[in-house]
Amino acid sequence: MSEKKKFHSLTKKFGFESKSNELESDDESKQLLEEDANYFQHFIGAVDEIGDLDLRAKMKNWEKARSTEIKSTLEEEEDSFQENMLYREIMSASERSKAIKVKTPKRQFEWKNEIQTFTFHKKIKEVLKFEVEDNCRKSVATGVFEMNEKSGKAELPLKVLKNGRYYLKIFSTTEFLLLDFYIKNTKPSI
């Protein structure tokens, strides 16, 4: 059998037909293989073995990357629960506010439902606005309390907020109060 015929039968036998158009057009490389069917057989065997090792190494990297991704998602979430030290100072000072005194919920409450009800020690006559910031002082929501004498409701779009610690700034025209709360609704996506 001529070397060329051996080449083609080996090509078929080892399924070396993919990209055959490119293989056919790559005359110089093809010639190197065609010249020696024995070498060709060893070549494609070697490619298979080395290729398998390469794919195994790739899969190990994908597995590693997956673990790193999970780890960094969990670490990120841990960071988002950290206390902001500046706001810790401001919270203590704002508790001395006379006009706005929140009865419930207490500090570090969990904001579970989109609408959260607050009760106040005194009747609030003014419009109460609020702003929510994450623990990096980035503003994530603003709104106005829906008031009813000594209670008020505030609404937050929980579905778009990540788990973490947040700071609720409550404003009247003259007073300011700062509270912290948590959102723990969603698990990190893995």
Add this chain to the structure above:
Amino acid sequence: MNINFKLIISNYTDDALLELLKDNANEALQHIYTNWREGFLHWVQNGYGCNETEAVDIFQESVLGFYKSFKKGKLEDINSSLKTYFYSIGKYQALNYFNKYKKKNSIKSSEEMAKWLPDEEPVEFETEEENPVKKFLDKMQDPCKTILISFYYYEMSMANIADQLNYKSIDVVKAQKYRCMQRLKKVVQKEMKKKA
């Protein structure tokens, strides 16, 4: 300027996945790895009582077996879905794995497993042979090793390889590939002469 728009698809149909395997095997395999991993691990851990590490090993061997089947053209003729076929490979790999490590009494009823099995022959796995070319191909520096493995193993097109390695043109890749092939053959023939 070559601009690549990558369409992110979370679930390919079987036909689309086969096309992707032909066009960009690396991307297809990574997609399979990412999207089939969880379900497969859950299945093999439940069915074979293995831990996660063992399940990952079995999964990786199954991905390899699946790709070998693809290269041999076996995926074109199957009667089941690609995923079902993949699981049949997984079953073979799991049994292989536990026979190897002599784990007994850990396999659940075959009725549950049977629903995953297509009416296909298990994949044949070739025995290893001695190979003088393997030693030198493994030692080759990049870009030669990457070009040869990308072309002959992953069956990437010259255009894709040029893109991956930031070559200016397909002709540059072809020329480089030829030089690599020459170099490899020369080294192997020199070694064979020494041994003869």
